[in-house]
Amino acid sequence: MPLNINWQQILLHLLNLVILAVGLYLILYKPVKKFMQKREDGYKEREEKTKAALDEAESKKEEYTSRLALVDEESARKREEADREMAKVREEKLAEAGAQAQVILESARERANKEHERIISGVSEDIKAIAEEMAEKAAMTSSVSDAYDKFLDAAEQGSGSAHSGSRKKVTTMSKNTGKGARKK
Numbered sequence: 001m002p003l004n005i006n007w008q009q010i011l012l013h014l015l016n017l018v019i020l021a022v023g024l025y026l027i028l029y030k031p032v033k034k035f036m037q038k039r040e041d042g043y044k045e046r047e048e049k050t051k052a053a054l055d056e057a058e059s060k061k062e063e064y065t066s067r068l069a070l071v072d073e074e075s076a077r078k079r080e081e082a083d084r085e086m087a088k089v090r091e092e093k094l095a096e097a098g099a100q101a102q103v104i105l106e107s108a109r110e111r112a113n114k115e116h117e118r119i120i121s122g123v124s125e126d127i128k129a130i131a132e133e134m135a136e137k138a139a140m141t142s143s144v145s146d147a148y149d150k151f152l153d154a155a156e157q158g159s160g161s162a163h164s165g166s167r168k169k170v171t172t173m174s175k176n177t178g179k180g181a182r183k184k
Helices: 007-141 144-163
Strands: none
Touching (some): 007 144
C-alpha cells in the first residue's frame, strides 16, 4: 500500500457518506420539502379563497348597489305618487271646504234676509201705528184732505229714515168715502 491508502477504508467512508446523505435526504430534506410544499399550497389556497371572497364581495356589492338604486327609484316613485295623492286629497278637501263655505254663506244670507224682512215688517207695523195715530189726530183737528196729506208726508219721512230708500206699500185713505177708510 503505497502512501498508506486503504481502499477499504475509503469505500466504507464513501458508503457512510452515501448512507448519511440518503438518511439526511429521507429524514430532513423530504419532510422539510413536504412541509414547505404544504405551506405553499396552504398560502395558495388561502389566496384563492381570499380572491374568491373578494370576487363574491365585489359581486354582492354590485348587487346591493343595483338593489339600492332600484329601492331609491321605487321610493322616489312612491313619494311622487304619495305627493300626487296628497295634492288630490288636498284639492278635494279644499273643494269640500268651499262647498261648505257656500252652504254656510247661503244659509247666512237666507237668515239675514229673513231677519231683514222681520225687521222691515216690524218697522212697517210701527209706521202703520204711527200713521194711524197721526191720522186720528189730524182727523180730529182738520179736514180729511189735510189729514191725508199729513199722513202721506209722515209716511214718506218715516219710510225714508227707517229703510234707507226701500219701497213699501202705503195705505191710503179714500177721499171718496170721507170716513178715512183704508185701502191696500
